[in-house]
Amino acid sequence: MDWNSVERKEKLPTTRMHVSQYVVALVMVVLGCWLWRLQILGAANYKVLAQQNRIRKVPVMAPRGRIFDRYGRILVDNYPSVTCYLLREQPKNLDADLPLIAEGLHLSVDQIQATMKHFQYAPKYQPIPLKQDITPDEQAFIAAHREELPELETLDEQRRLYPKDGFAAHLIGYVGEVSENDLNQDRFAAYEPGDVVGKSGVEETYDSILRGTDGSRDIIVNSHGKEVGQMGQELAVPGQDLKLTIDLDVQMAAEKALEGKMGAIVAMDPHTGEILAMASRPTYDPNQFAVRLTSAYWKSIMDDPDHPMLNKAIQAQLAPGSTFKIIMSLAGLQENVAQTMHVMCNGGGVFFGQFHACDKHHGMVDINNAIPWSCDTFYYTLAEKLGIDVISRYGSSVGIGQKTGIDLPDEAAGIMPSVLWKEKTQHQPWYPGEVVSVGIGQGALEVTPLQLARALGGIASGGVMVRPHVVFPSELSADELSAVRATYPGSGEKTIPITPANWETITDAMAQTTTPGGFDTAAAAHMEGIDFAGKTGTAQVMSHSALARTAGGHSTVPNAWFVGMAPRRNPDIVVAVLWEHGNWGNNSAKLAAQVIDAYVTEQRERAGNLVKG
Amino acid sequence: MMRTRFRDFDWMLLSFVLVLSVVSVLEIRSATAMTKFHGFQQKQMVFLAVGLVGMFGFSLIDYHRLLEIGYWAYGVSLVSLVAVRVVGTKVLGARRWINLGGGVHFQPSEWVRLVLILVAARFFWEIVESGRELSWKDIGKAFLLIGVPMVMVLKQPDLGTSQPDLGTSLTYLPVLVVGLYLGGIRWKQAGILILAALVVGGIGLSTGKLLKPYQRARLTAFMNPDSDPQTSGYQIRQSLIAVGSGGLWGKGTNKGTQTQGDFLPIPYTDFIFAAFCEEHGFLGALGVLLLYFLILVRMIQNAQTAADPAGSLIVMGIMGVLLFQIAVNIGMCVGLMPVTGIPLPLMSYGGSSVIYMFLALGIVMNVRMRRFVN
Numbered sequence: 003m004d005w006n007s008v009e010r011k012e013k014l015p016t017t018r019m020h021v022s023q024y025v026v027a028l029v030m031v032v033l034g035c036w037l038w039r040l041q042i043l044g045a046a047n048y049k050v051l052a053q054q055n056r057i058r059k060v061p062v063m064a065p066r067g068r069i070f071d072r073y074g075r076i077l078v079d080n081y082p083s084v085t086c087y088l089l090r091e092q093p094k095n096l097d098a099d100l101p102l103i104a105e106g107l108h109l110s111v112d113q114i115q116a117t118m119k120h121f122q123y124a125p126k127y128q129p130i131p132l133k134q135d136i137t138p139d140e141q142a143f144i145a146a147h148r149e150e151l152p153e154l155e156t157l158d159e160q161r162r163l164y165p166k167d168g169f170a171a172h173l174i175g176y177v178g179e180v181s182e183n184d185l186n187q188d189r190f191a192a193y194e195p196g197d198v199v200g201k202s203g204v205e206e207t208y209d210s211i212l213r214g215t216d217g218s219r220d221i222i223v224n225s226h227g228k229e230v231g232q233m234g235q236e237l238a239v240p241g242q243d244l245k246l247t248i249d250l251d252v253q254m255a256a257e258k259a260l261e262g263k264m265g266a267i268v269a270m271d272p273h274t275g276e277i278l279a280m281a282s283r284p285t286y287d288p289n290q291f292a293v294r295l296t297s298a299y300w301k302s303i304m305d306d307p308d309h310p311m312l313n314k315a316i317q318a319q320l321a322p323g324s325t326f327k328i329i330m331s332l333a334g335l336q337e338n339v340a341q342t343m344h345v346m347c348n349g350g351g352v353f354f355g356q357f358h359a360c361d362k363h364h365g366m367v368d369i370n371n372a373i374p375w376s377c378d379t380f381y382y383t384l385a386e387k388l389g390i391d392v393i394s395r396y397g398s399s400v401g402i403g404q405k406t407g408i409d410l411p412d413e414a415a416g417i418m419p420s421v422l423w424k425e426k427t428q429h430q431p432w433y434p435g436e437v438v439s440v441g442i443g444q445g446a447l448e449v450t451p452l453q454l455a456r457a458l459g460g461i462a463s464g465g466v467m468v469r470p471h472v473v474f475p476s477e478l479s480a481d482e483l484s485a486v487r488a489t490y491p492g493s494g495e496k497t498i499p500i501t502p503a504n505w506e507t508i509t510d511a512m513a514q515t516t517t518p519g520g521f522d523t524a525a526a527a528h529m530e531g532i533d534f535a536g537k538t539g540t541a542q543v544m545s546h547s548a549l550a551r552t553a554g555g556h557s558t559v560p561n562a563w564f565v566g567m568a569p570r571r572n573p574d575i576v577v578a579v580l581w582e583h584g585n586w587g588n589n590s591a592k593l594a595a596q597v598i599d600a601y602v603t604e605q606r607e608r609a610g611n612l613v614k615g
Numbered sequence: 616m617m618r619t620r621f622r623d624f625d626w627m628l629l630s631f632v633l634v635l636s637v638v639s640v641l642e643i644r645s646a647t648a649m650t651k652f653h654g655f656q657q658k659q660m661v662f663l664a665v666g667l668v669g670m671f672g673f674s675l676i677d678y679h680r681l682l683e684i685g686y687w688a689y690g691v692s693l694v695s696l697v698a699v700r701v702v703g704t705k706v707l708g709a710r711r712w713i714n715l716g717g718g719v720h721f722q723p724s725e726w727v728r729l730v731l732i733l734v735a736a737r738f739f740w741e742i743v744e745s746g747r748e749l750s751w752k753d754i755g756k757a758f759l760l761i762g763v764p765m766v767m768v769l770k771q772p773d774l775g776t777s778q779p780d781l782g783t784s785l786t787y788l789p790v791l792v793v794g795l796y797l798g799g800i801r802w803k804q805a806g807i808l809i810l811a812a813l814v815v816g817g818i819g820l821s822t823g824k825l826l827k828p829y830q831r832a833r834l835t836a837f838m839n840p841d842s843d844p845q846t847s848g849y850q851i852r853q854s855l856i857a858v859g860s861g862g863l864w865g866k867g868t869n870k871g872t873q874t875q876g877d878f879l880p881i882p883y884t885d886f887i888f889a890a891f892c893e894e895h896g897f898l899g900a901l902g903v904l905l906l907y908f909l910i911l912v913r914m915i916q917n918a919q920t921a922a923d924p925a926g927s928l929i930v931m932g933i934m935g936v937l938l939f940q941i942a943v944n945i946g947m948c949v950g951l952m953p954v955t956g957i958p959l960p961l962m963s964y965g966g967s968s969v970i971y972m973f974l975a976l977g978i979v980m981n982v983r984m985r986r987f988v989n
Contacts, residue, residue, distance in 0.1 A: 026908060052873055
């Protein structure tokens with residue numbers, strides 16, 4: 003039966019046919035062994051790689067806490083915005099796509115490369131922000147190019163919305179991307195490149211409270227980076243809302259008073275140190291800093307000779323002029339010198355061998371009319387009698403030359419000249435004649451508006467000095483409060499001994515300043531029905547003629563100061579006004595009056611005694 | 616009548632093939648579920664149905680008749696390879712299809728392979744029947760017979776007449792190897808040929824004239840998968856991750872992250888084995904290898920029991936091509952072979968591939984059905 007096949011087998015090599023079965027078996031065994039190697043021995047490793055392929059961590063941005071005024075009126079809000087991120091973990095050459103990305107996002111290739119360089123040491127899986135607050139056009143571009151540009155991803159975020167026109171800009175501050183320099187510092191240890199942080203003002207001081215904690219989502223993506231599902235998530239914890247001590251009505255009055263001027267106004271409750279208003283001019287728009295800060299805007303801010311970024315309420319260090327006479331009077335009375343002083347003012351006098359002028363012939367002057375008249379001759383004499391050591395001691399006791407310790411960054415300390423100070427900083431001996439200028443608030447003396455307000459508040463409250471602050475301590479935990487106080491040390495809360503008769507003398511005299519028909523230094527600031535007391539100051543800007551010549555376009559018109567309060571004893575509000583080149587102190591007095599009027603009006607409305615209208 | 620005709624039909628071989636086809640349809644369904652190609656398993660079933668009809672049809676025509684028209688068909692093949700260049704449809708950078716209208720595309724290189732198997736079988740059959748030893752002249756003729764269409768398919772820049780398809784042209788090689796092997800090539804001859812191939816290949820590779828740039832890139836990527844993460848290196852890497860992460864049991868149908876997430880390239884055609892490995896694990900993969908082993912061994916048995924050397928040569932040719940395709944494709948999926956674009960027979964989606972395979976099976980059946988008929 004198999005006869006046929008026997009003959010056939012002679013024609014084809016039987017062994018070779020047979021061997022081919024073993025070839026097939028061998029191929030299958032090799033493939034099987036290789037599969038064993040991959041799927042059994044290498045499974046754990048490949049499973050990890052497969053997970054890395056498809057799971058991506060996407061940040062979920064915590065919305066920053068909003069900021070309110072003391073009565074819960076909103077100052078800083080958030081608005082929804084979209085940011086474009088670049089995913090660098092792509093199986094493709096990103097450089098080739100840059101021109102297209104740049105065109106679609108209205109950036110330059112250089113800008114994108116700079117961003118990529120900035121994040122070069124960040125983990126590869128971390129998406130990097132290419133452009134914030136992108137327009138609907140740009141979002142459409144990204145959506146339309148999903149296939150070609152899978153490396154682009156958009157993310158919804160909440161962005162800062164600040165008041166318009168730089169309203170309270172210096173107080174509130176602004177947010178921006180954490181800088182490389184910041185990241186090297188200890189206090190930014192927990193931050194990562196691309197994080198948004200408070201850069202100044204309340205935003206900086208209270209960043210840890212406002213920022214919240216970013217969350218993340220583990221999303222499942224396909225090879226094009228498109229989200230197809232979600233694995234898990236870590237919820238974002240929104241930042242805490244923050245209530246400021248600021249009174250919006252008072253702040254508005256301060257902002258309005260400074261309209262078109264240069265300078266600063268600060269209003270404070272001297273019982274507590276709560277800042278009611280803080281305004282500075284010129285100002286800037288923090289909204290421009292929150293997103294897409296253009297280099298043009300940055301340059302215009304940086305090149306502005308009037309330094310719009312400077313918060314002059316706490317950073318301007320200028321000669322206080324005659325406002326310093328309050329502190330001189332305190333020293334004179336406490337030392338029992340001023341009470342019995344009677345000085346004949348004939349338009350000035352010779353002190354330490356040199357003639358010093360007064361602006362008027364005041365005749366016979368004592369402490370009660372020296373303050374409202376602001377008689378220089380009286381204070382030259384007092385300064386000569388007290389000497390720099392005593393003046394410096396009293397100046398320091400009310401906080402001149404020291405930071406107040408307000409909870410805002412970059413506060414200036416000012417200068418309270420003394421023998422020691424001059425030796426230390428100027429490496430020169432103190433000349434006794436220098437005390438004469440200090441006596442009328444000139445010379446090397448430099449104060450900030452906040453220091454003046456705090457000093458007056460302390461004196462008018464019988465020596466109770468407060469630590470100024472813009473956030474209620476009750477809003478903070480004990481740890482947060484002590485951290486803020488440690489970060490911003492200052493002369494702080496203390497009580498200095500003042501004989502009651504002395505501060506009554508000073509405050510009564512200050513009330514005369516704004517009383518019409520009397521001394522006429524700031525009678526224009528008089529308000530009917532409001533016990534408003536204060537002291538003007540007109541401080542020369544350029545004491546050195548050489549500086550005046552090199553000042554270029556700088557004005558040499560004197561700075562107008564005013565520091566005042568209402569009511570005169572145990573005041574509820576003290577206001578310091580600096581109007582740079584405002585010429586006369588009584589000009590500033592009128593600005594202070596507007597602020598005090600707004601405060602008193604609001605208090606009466608809140609008490610139900612006045613119908614708003 | 617029909618009953619007597621099909622009494623020696625290889626039902627066992629067909630059942631192995633059908634089991635594998637079912638696996639294929641299910642895996643195509645899973646691999647395309649998340650893509651715009653979902654529903655391709657239905658088209659694959661249509662191809663299978665057409666293939667089965669073709670298979671039964673082919674099994675009815677005596678293979679000696681097919682051998683007789685072999686040289687005519689060979690001529691037509693060469694013409695069709697020229698035609699594909701003139702009227703072919705360009706797909707993925709290569710002209711491989713002729714549009715027949717109505718959405719039907721015809722890929723000549725697939726059926727050219729079938730013709731080559733028949734022609735080679737006839738060529739070596741004549742030598743075997745004559746009882747003489749294989750001469751160098753015979754070897755030369757065989758090389759020409761297979762080499763001309765091979766070169767036409769493997770596009771050479773200075774020849775410029777054929778399609779750039781390294782993978783398909785390489786599948787013609789086992790036809791030649793099997794023919795020479797069974798045609799009685801002596802060890803000395805084989806040694807000289809292998810040596811010559813190594814020298815020519817070495818010179819070709821070192822001067823860079825043998826391969827097109829993309830083919831060279833694939834080879835480089837195979838040697839060093841991380842050299843270029845974008846193209847073939849990326850494909851190999853993703854395939855290895857897919858296979859490896861499948862583990863012992865696999866991730867389950869529709870649950871392969873590499874397959875469903877589009878990380879694995881073309882998981883329903885060239886990389887379908889990797890997709891299957893990911894979703895069904897080592898055990899599933901062994902099952903598929905076992906099925907292939909059974910199919911191939913069954914074919915060898917059919918060759919051994921064929922009525923005449925012509926039948927043996929035809930079946931062994933088909934078996935050789937099938938073994939080659941399986942080894943190269945699975946080898947590619949597991950990183951043992953470079954990316955060549957050869958589909959996995961009986962698994963990969965594709966009309967030309969399926970129909971060719973079933974026509975080839977039809978010829979195998981044909982030989983078996985006539986093993987007692989002379």
